[in-house]
């Protein structure tokens with residue numbers, strides 16, 4: 080690729096050097112297999128550190144084990160991971176017999192919401208990935224070249240039985256429900272005083288199970304209950320998100336912006352009436368407008384053209400309904416944007432999916448408007464570290480294509496106590512917000528994870 084700006088190069092970082100070293104000598108091999116009817120049923124064990132998922136409507140990828148790990152931290156955590164992945168890809172030996180999105184070398188990743196969070200960011204190339212798309216299925220294995228001949232299509236091991244969590248108890252996280260409601264009231268006052276237009280306020284709840292948590296139990300329940308969401312697991316973070324930060328596929332970027340929410344009652348006629356109410360609510364339309372405008376502003380420098388729908392549609396989920404807008408753009412592969420790393424392989428010119436995620440995070444849907452002031456206020460008022468909640472979660476391929484969701488409707492499994500998981504939910508707060516209604520909305524958004532924790 081040549082541009083008037085000169086060919087942009089990946090910024091060498093320590094993470095990139097380490098990743099390149101670790102990748103040297105790794106063989107990645109993808110073969111077609113007979114259709115895999117249930118991806119999640121292939122996951123062999125309960126360990127949230129070694130289990131990966133990105134599945135929607137039965138399609139996507141799951142993985143396990145760890146062939147390569149890239150860890151980053153700080154304000155540049157997403158871009159540094161992108162650069163390190165580029166460096167690693169350059170050293171991997173890849174033999175891909177299928178050639179679909181999600182085949183060949185694939186890394187799953189997750190990144191903290193805040194640049195200051197010790198949770199930082201991670202990309203993992205699993206030892207085995209199983210995928211399924213449009214009736215085609217594949218297995219990718221990663222092994223060391225010096226480990227002797229391996230089987231290209233390993234017998235998929237019979238998984239250990241999935242275990243249920245048993246009785247689950249819940250306790251307050253950083254703030255009690257009442258304290259959080261009061262904090263939201265304080266934020267409404269700050270917004271009305273003109274400090275900012277919108278702040279997304281989140282809260283956490285800690286769940287403790289009678290038995291050690293099997294991440295596959297949570298994934299199975301989430302995927303069954305929320306088939307239209309992306310059911311994810313990466314490095315202890317598990318959830319089912321309805322919100323797509325960005326997908327890059329063959330030169331096209333796609334984002335699904337959600338902002339503006341109403342709870343469902345379970346009564347169909349009442350829910351339809353509420354959907355119409357949401358579509359007309361000036362408070363929710365304003366909140367949504369802010370989210371779309373900020374996304375488009377952030378995406379524009381990376382795209383040759385952008386398509387923004389004139390009005391949002393109402394997305395129906397089992398627990399809530401959202402105002403939703405699908406924004407698409409043609410990724411500008413010719414412009415050497417200084418913050419991108421277009422050294423990916425064939426078909427991967429322009430900013431990678433992860434570079435786009437870095438440019439878009441945090442959106443107004445999870446941070447607020449204006450971003451810097453709103454994220455400062457939420458950090459003060461929530462009194463907690465969000466960890467990887469509301470950060471980008473997803474996967475990237477060797478050519479830079481990939482999918483990154485926003486880690487909502489999720490929980491962080493404790494690394495030190497296998498029975499514990501911290502659940503999160505947040506709500507966009509604007510001048511017209513009612514703190515009690517926001518508390519009820521946060522409860523509705525906790526429902527997917529509460530339901531997934533229910534035994535059976």
Ligand SMILES: C=C(O[C@@H]1C=C(C(=O)O)C=C[C@H]1O)C(=O)O
Pocket residue numbers: 279281322337338339340401444445487488503504505506507508524
């Ligand atoms: C922050 C969350 O959700 C976000 C906030 C929304 C809102 O305030 O209406 C809607 C969807 C998400 O963008 C969450 O689920 O935790």
